Amino acid sequence: xxxxxxxxxxxxxxxxxxxxxxxxxxxxxxxxxxxxxxxxxxxxxxxxxxxxxxxxxxxxxxxxxxxxxxxxxxxxxxxxxxxxxxxxxxxxxxxxxxxxxxxxxxxxxxxxxxxxxxxxxxxxxxxxxxxxxxxxxxxxxxxxxxxxxxxxxxx
Amino acid sequence: xxxxxxxxxxxxxxxxxxxxxxxxxxxxxxxxxxxxxxxxxxxxxxxxxxxxxxxxxxxxxxxxxxxxxxxxxxxxxxxxxxxxxxxxxxxxxxxxxxxxxxxxxxxxxxxxxxxxxxxxxxxxxxxxxxxxxxxxxxxxxxxxxxxxxxxx
Numbered sequence: 590x591x592x593x594x595x596x597x598x599x600x601x602x603x604x605x606x607x608x609x610x611x612x613x614x615x616x617x618x619x620x621x622x623x624x625x626x627x628x629x630x631x632x633x634x635x636x637x638x639x640x641x642x643x644x645x646x647x648x649x650x651x652x653x654x655x656x657x658x659x660x661x662x663x664x665x666x667x668x669x670x671x672x673x674x675x676x677x678x679x680x681x682x683x684x685x686x687x688x689x690x691x692x693x694x695x696x697x698x699x700x701x702x703x704x705x706x707x708x709x710x711x712x713x714x715x716x717x718x719x720x721x722x723x724x725x726x727x728x729x730x731x732x733x734x735x736x737x738x739x740x741x742x743x744x
Numbered sequence: 745x746x747x748x749x750x751x752x753x754x755x756x757x758x759x760x761x762x763x764x765x766x767x768x769x770x771x772x773x774x775x776x777x778x779x780x781x782x783x784x785x786x787x788x789x790x791x792x793x794x795x796x797x798x799x800x801x802x803x804x805x806x807x808x809x810x811x812x813x814x815x816x817x818x819x820x821x822x823x824x825x826x827x828x829x830x831x832x833x834x835x836x837x838x839x840x841x842x843x844x845x846x847x848x849x850x851x852x853x854x855x856x857x858x859x860x861x862x863x864x865x866x867x868x869x870x871x872x873x874x875x876x877x878x879x880x881x882x883x884x885x886x887x888x889x890x891x892x893x894x895x896x
Contacts, residue, residue, distance in 0.1 A: 593805045603801065610763070610797040642800040646759035649795035650893065653748070660845065660852065677889075684894040692813070694883030699813075703893065730815075730847035736830050742801060742808055742856060743837035 593638050598623065600744045602631055603641070607741040610644045650687070655703040657710045658732035661718065662696040664725045672723040673698070683717040748793075751776065753896035755784055756793070760892060763797045803856065810857045811885040814871065815849035819878030828875045838866045849881070 595603075601621055606612070612620075618628045635641040650658070665672040673691065680686050680700055688701035702718065704710035718727070754774055758765060771781035788794045803811070818825060826844075833842055833853065841854040855871070857863035871880065 592807050595806070603799075603806075607799050607801075610799045638805070640802050640805050642802055644763040644797045644799055645761065646756070646763040647795045647798050648756055648760055648893065649792050652792040652795070655894075660843075681891065684892075687891050687893045688888065689891065690813075690888040691886045692883040693886055695881060696883045699883075728848060730845040730849060730852065733844040733846055736842035736844055736851075737834040737839065738841050740798060740840045740854070742803055742806060742840075744806065 593640050595640075595744075599631060599635065602628070602635070603742075604744050607739070607744070650703045654705055655685075656706055657704040659702050659704075659710060660730040660732060661700045661702060662728045662730065663698045663700065663721075664695075664727075665697045666723045666725045667697075669723045675722045676724070679721045683713065685713050685717070750896050752784060752788065755781070756788065757892050757895050759785070759794065760890075807858055808856045809859050810863050812855045812857070812863055812867075813883050813885060814851075814853040814855060814867075815879075815881040815883075816851040816853060816871075816877060817848075817879040818850045818876045820876045821850075825876040829877070832874050833871075836866070836870045838870070849879075 598621070602617070605617060605620060614628055614632070615625055618625045621628070623631075632641065663676070665676055669675070676698060677689055677691075680689055680698075683702075685703050686700050687703055688699075690699045691697065692699065700718070702710070702713060704713055751774055755770060758770055758773065767782035767785060768778040770776075770785075771778045774781065776784075785794070803809075818829060829851070830842065830844075833839055833851070838855050838857055839853050840856055841852075843852040844850070845852050853871070855863065855866060857866055867880075867882070871877065
């Protein structure tokens with residue numbers, strides 16, 4: 590992977606945008622002390638080089654009535670050559686799975702699962718998760734609180 | 745708030761893919777007027793369902809080649825130790841997320857680093873020295889995928 594060389598202004602732009610992606614270009618320019626046209630050129634350059642891929646809205650599932658969030662750490666039966674592919678493909682069909690991550694370590698795959706309440710979770714777990722292929726073991730971590738969630742990079 | 749209809753779900757799906765889409769463009773996709781679309785987005789924001797925006801950066805191109813998830817167990821428990829731990833861990837710039845969980849670990853941390861050597865430095869100098877830290881398990885992230893979730 591080609592690393593991109595950033596100068597101080599690029600870094601300041603990304604840092605400021607990271608903390609508030611919704612701010613307008615004129616506001617961002619004012620804050621950083623650069624003209625709108627210079628800022629626009631820099632943003633175009635960051636986009637063209639693939640560093641800045643876009644912005645996504647963050648959905649608060651709790652505000653939508655999903656009170657339960659569980660992190661399922663799954664170990665797969667690796668004697669099956671298609672274990673990862675089959676498992677992930679099937680996990681994508683469960684709408685309440687909001688995140689799928691694969692790892693190198695003791696855990697193979699982690700799923701983030703949301704549910705309206707414990708009864709609903711039970712239903713998803715039994716009817717959906719446990720029917721996924723090639724599971725050797727599952728451990729659950731129940732989400733209590735998010736202490737830090739900015740996901741910013743230390744630029 | 746559960747009185748969302750199918751159009752709200754479509755709006756959420758579209759904005760979760762690209763938060764910069766204008767109300768006009770979204771309205772055209774969904775067959776709504778610009779003001780009607782804008783009112784719906786505003787309602788989703790005001791009710792907290794749209795919690796904000798995330799900047800999508802290519803972390804590898806920026807030189808952050810390694811992401812590690814740490815499961816941390818506290819050696820000593822009690823309210824003071826939780827507060828101390830949370831304050832100290834949140835202040836580490838390489839720690840991107842901190843989640844308090846129930847199960848075999850007390851906290852789940854997402855740590856970003858330039859490479860494995862840099863990760864080792866963060867782990868030894870910053871994480872292992874946190875107040876009250878006990879067992880730590882590390883898993884290196886290979887891939888991740890965000891799914892649209894239960895939206896219609």
